Amino acid sequence: MEGHSTLGWLSWHLVETTGYFSHLAGLTVPMIGQDEPVPATAREIIAAYEKAAEAVKEEVAKLSDVDLLTETGIASVATKGALLRFLIDHQTHHRGQMMVLLRQAGLPVPPVMGPTKEMQ
Numbered sequence: 001m002e003g004h005s006t007l008g009w010l011s012w013h014l015v016e017t018t019g020y021f022s023h024l025a026g027l028t029v030p031m032i033g034q035d036e037p038v039p040a041t042a043r044e045i046i047a048a049y050e051k052a053a054e055a056v057k058e059e060v061a062k063l064s065d066v067d068l069l070t071e072t073g074i075a076s077v078a079t080k081g082a083l084l085r086f087l088i089d090h091q092t093h094h095r096g097q098m099m100v101l102l103r104q105a106g107l108p109v110p111p112v113m114g115p116t117k118e119m120q
Helices: 005-023 042-060 081-105
Strands: none
Touching: 005 081, 042 081
16 A cells, blocks of 8 residues: 555564664664665565574573663663563564555465464
8 A cells, every 4th residue: 555564664674673772772783774775575584683683682681680670861761671672562563564464465474473363
């Protein structure tokens, strides 16, 4: 639909923002610039997302409870823990949008958090 996000754009946006929000939380993870073009294939986007997710997982494992309560200087998400929670919520929001687009396109929805309607 014209004027709306595409599956490709949403997928790449998740890659970009994983690095961005993690950086704001003080994690050392790869960041992708906003002016980077969306890769031509889903396979490239998946590889970039898996790399970013693994980097976040490794960095978060180093954090203590005290680290998670450290102030970020960002008023709306005051602590590192709150910022990382926002990252998860942001991902969930866009994944929901992607599920709708997949169904509208007649494509199967993958079982990200359990069985989907398409698996019945």
